[in-house]
Amino acid sequence: MITLIFTTHNGEHTLGRMLDSLRRVAIPRNGFEVIAVDNASTDNSRQILNSFADTLPIRILSEPTPGKNHALNTAIPLIRGNLAVFTDDDILADRNWLCALKDCADKRSDVDIFGGAITPYWEEPPEPWLHNAVSFGVTFGLTDPRLEDGSVSPDLVWGGNMMVRTRVFSAGHRFDVRIGPKPKQYIMGSETEFTNRLHRLGHKAWFCAEARVSHIVRSHQMELNWIIGRGYRYGRSRYLFDISRQRNSTGSSTFGLPFPRWMLRQFVQDLLFGHLARIRGNHKRAVQLLWNASFLKGYMHQAKIRTIQE
Template sequence: MIITVVFSTHNGAGTLPAMLAKFRELTMPPGTELQIVAVDNNSSDATGDILRTASADLPLTAIRHGERGKNRALNAALPLARGELVIFTDDDVLPDPNWLVALQRAAAENPGFDIFGGHIIPHWPSPPPRWITEQTPLGITYALTASHLPAGEIFPGLIWGPNMMVRRSVFDAGLRFNEAIGPSSGQYIMGSETEFNLRAHRNGHRCYFAPDAKVQHIIRPGQMSKQWVVQRAYRFGRNAWNQYVSGAEKFNGPTLLGMPRWRFRSYLDHACRALLLRLRNRADDAFAHDWEKSFLRGYFAQWWQTRRSQPLPTATAK
């Protein structure tokens, strides 16, 4: 059996050396061969040189894709993937030595499942402040999994890009990543793996969580600023509106021009709560409401952008 690991990197020189060092420590499942396909997604730093150097002692093929966009890069890599199992990750993860063994075992023991995920644990550059640990949704913001998730079937939206495996048969059936969303330049729409997994699930592909398959997600100092976190909330809001339009999220109640009216009330509520907390000198406590406000701004922005080009959703009971 061949296992293929695919990742895209844009200006990843700061994290790639540590990641590739961990790749050299991976334990291979018996009777398997590793193939790594790395896509340099239009980097302007030393990423290309790092990948070329790594190919000397890793089974790594590096290609360059000049058009920005993680999903474009991943789709460009898929024709090169020879593995029956295709593992996707990011350029800022530190895999556990047993990572491949755990994912291959999960696939072998659960033939009725086609998409697999595992734990994603933070690798903080310094102890995070309270406003991050208590006021920020860590899963959405840093793609960290909840520590209590057990082995077994899982909701497709809870398998994320740093630690995700797909049987090749899913791609042979024609599914590809949506190139209109995912990491790119500007205020891109988050949720590319979530969108792919939900779409695959609607086509009958079930998702499984393997808690023994672990990676650490490198959190960089700049990703611990309030500005960076609220930008993530905005991008997530854009994705959430798309999920609502697609029917993946359903709400019961009245709408205004297709927008659930309670969303407007929610924005005003969070704005008032944030203001009151700041007047009481509790800025850290106000941050949870700042996050929700930014999320809703992204939600409203995507609604306004798409409402003329897509059918308006109707309020539907869950």
């Protein structure tokens, strides 16, 4: 059986659409159940979840501690299936989604981590210039459409469409509560930290191209400040990733800070020229430069935090 797990924090804008799509998915062999964790919502999320109790095999939990990973870890001990599928409250499930994941798992008994395709569902279509200005993968959580079935880097298994064999959790593994979505500023990459940690222990990852969901990209996520903010969050995540891989070369420090001088210079340069491009109306160049400046700011901030903690 498949246990499908997701969390929601004030997700009323997309939650009903997401749950309605689950009602239409084809039922995989041995069936599926849903565990939904209300993570300190203050909107109508709980009422929306309750409204689907008669039409979905759903169990609804509450986790008052803010943070997606806290909520996921709350659900893990209650998993009944031998396969745990993780998703978000802002996806639309393809009808064959769960069957395709189950088929991948049945064919690859040696694999413990599975990822599927995440395509966009735009509430507001992006401006044409945005396509080449930022990474849609990092910024909007979309997988590369060129990915095919096969062995894959754990970096390319993302939380909107991820499956893990339950035996992994039986061995004691959990999500890192220091990372991931929280009501305020947060570090991206909770699932990739988890999958990379498993991969270093010898667990294999596999991509299932036919297992598809669509990510609802909301209108406000087209705003410049939101897009640039993703760069900052990714920078913090990237620093932790580099540390875990022991690949970050800190180089010489600047004013005693634990990152190379070139990084601070590049940040100032990108910030300055990014704002100039914005004033001149060159939106594509402005987003490219300001996103990179935001990424560097996040990277340096996380490096500084780590130094203080040590």
